[in-house]
Amino acid sequence: MDWPSAIKGFKTYLKLERSLADNSVEAYSRDIGKLQQYAxxxxxxxxxxxxxxxxxxxxITWLSELGMIPSTQSRVLSGVKAFYRYMLLDDIIPADPSELLEMPKIRRKLPDTLSIVDINKIIAAIDLSKPEGGRNKAMLEVLYGxxxxxxxxxxxxxxNLSLDNGDEFIKVTGKGNKERLVPIGSEAIKALKIWTEMIRVHSPIQRGEEDFVFLNRRGKRLTRVYVFMLIKELAALAGLKKIVSPHTFRHSFATHLVEGGADLRAVQEMLGHESITTTEIYTHLDKEFLKSTIIEFHPRS
Structure with missing residues (x-):
């Protein structure tokens, strides 16, 4: 089988059988394009x-010689492994040559997190005298909560909000259009209700945008870029020197849960991680946390 035919069949497999989004399909295709270039x-x-x-x-050696870092190599090889799994499933090949292929060793970088004090400072920096203030507080409470x-x-x-029936949760559509249910806490519920029931109802809403929770002043859903810029601005107002992004709130959510003793499988489910190994990065605890735990709970301390 030639490369164009194999890549075309692989893309169809990813779309129909794996139900991947178009961006993911294109990313996989580019990875196989690199393998074709090497061949x-x-x-x-x-x-x-x-x-x-x-x-x-x-x-792998060729990728390394091109200057590709191990984490990028690993992502490319994940695509290669998926490609050969597809070829095996379609009986194009009798055996998978990538089965024994070892992935590059990656030094996993621990994500930046915020303390609860830092999160409170950022939320406190929101100007609640403006209509968008209530929206912004609801957004950050939901991001962290x-x-x-x-x-x-x-x-x-x-x-997709369920806030009143004693079984409070939100339905989220994540990567690959996979849906999951995430419990929502009282602070986030309170902020969401203020926004949706007291502020949003008095705002203009453009046709087709009626069901989206967070809207701008023109009545259209917010962009990812806006949320990034908002959080950067609020972090500066709060006096934080570190770089803060929406993902920092997600990392903080997971880290605080794990540090509080939450079951890792439950955290995996709430984050929408396909693999538990992705969630395991949140088992890091800083030295001061470990030290204080030993001092507090060990009988000889």
Missing amino acids: SSEKADKQPDKMDLDDLRGF CGLRVSELTELRLS
Whole structure:
């Protein structure tokens, strides 16, 4: 099988069987394009169904020589592994040459987090005398209280809120259009109700935007860029020197849950992580936290 045919079939597989978003499909396709480039330049136009484990190991070396860092190499190789799983499932190849392929060793960088004091400072920096102040407070309370991605926040819909029946949760559409239910706490509920029931109802709303929770002054849903800029501005007003983004709130949500003793599987479910290994990064606890825990609870301390 030639490369164009294999890549076309792979894209169809990703869309129909894996239900991946268009951006994810294109990212996978670019990764396989790099493998095709390697096969054309280094392997005398070797076709995808003829590549073996040694070829793929050579591909890793080639990526490294191009200056690609291990984390990017690992992402590309994830696409390669998915590509050969597809070819195996479609009986294009008798065995998967990527099965024994080792991923590059990655030093995982711990995400930046905020303390509860820092989060309170940022929220306190919001000017509640303006109509958008109530909206902004609701947004940050939901970001921190539910651990949402910024795209999940901007796409949140009124029809996916359940705030009054004693079983409070929000329905979130995450990566790959996968839906999950996330519990929502009292502070976030209070801020959401003030925004939706007391402020938003008096705001202009453009046709087609009626179901989106967070709207701008023109009645259209907010953009991801706006949320990033807002949080950057509020962090500066709060006197924080570190770089703060919407994802910092998500990292803080997960870290505070794990530090408080939450079950890792439950945190995985709330974050919408496909793999538990992604969630395990939040098991980091700083030295001062560990030290204070030992001093407080160990009988010899």
